Amino acid sequence: MEHLDHVHPRLTGSPPSGPGTVVYDRGWSRDVRNAVRCAGALLGLLLVIDRVAGSLDWWRGALWLLLALLLLLVLFPVRVSAGPGWLASRRLLRTRRVRTDLLIAVRPVDGVSRRLVLRDGFGGRVELDPEVLVANPDLWHRLDEDARRSEAAGTLRCGRSALHRLAHRLDRETALGVFRASGME
Known part of the structure; x- marks a missing residue:
């Protein structure tokens, strides 16, 4: 019997169209x-x-x-990767995958370390550090693009505001980076 964490993104549902490149955490x-x-x-x-x-x-x-x-x-760090319609979090012994084009919930978890929990319609669940998304704009772009698709389709029932707060934070970080690079701090 296959565990729910091993949901492969292309086995169920139709994959989204778009470039098929996979992006990884650059700091891993x-x-x-x-x-x-x-x-x-x-x-x-x-x-x-x-x-x-x-x-x-x-x-x-x-x-x-x-x-x-x-x-x-x-x-040992978690390796985060994303492709069209999916995001994966790989530890030493287990890979967890979620369909980002079929998200049903995005929930921030505060505690000792901040976490972002993503759940899809097939029971997939990924927990990741939001700083990985801040440090890797390509990963954030993949997640944001597919989360908007989920929101437009009506499957994203919980967590829209958390995604919007994270998007606002990432935009602010990007703008500050541009200002630093241009010497306009």
Whole structure:
């Protein structure tokens, strides 16, 4: 039995027309490198401290390696990608996909970290950090274009105001970036 998170965008419904290019989070590889650096630095620091103390043996080295791997798993970033009519969030073991042209709900979640939860008509659910959309205008353009299509079709029942607030924020960030680039801060 297939899990609801594994809804493929082209298996049900007709895909939207438009360019078929897939866009990705541009900062993902940098975030992966930073996660590996942090885990490597922790491992190196623990091994050096244990070696200087004279208590390093293979059990303790394996324990420090396990601790560094756990830190890497915690810090490993989510890879967000989008194509015509879909958006996917990929973790180490699971990919979640949502049909953005058939959205039924968009809900911001406030807490320790801000999240944006997208739900489609087929039960797909993706949770992502809105900062990924702010940092990647191509991803935002894909989502916004398909969310407008969902809104026009009447399937988007909840979250129109959240999308409009996010669009306003992105427009403001873009304008500030243009002003900074032109020296008109």
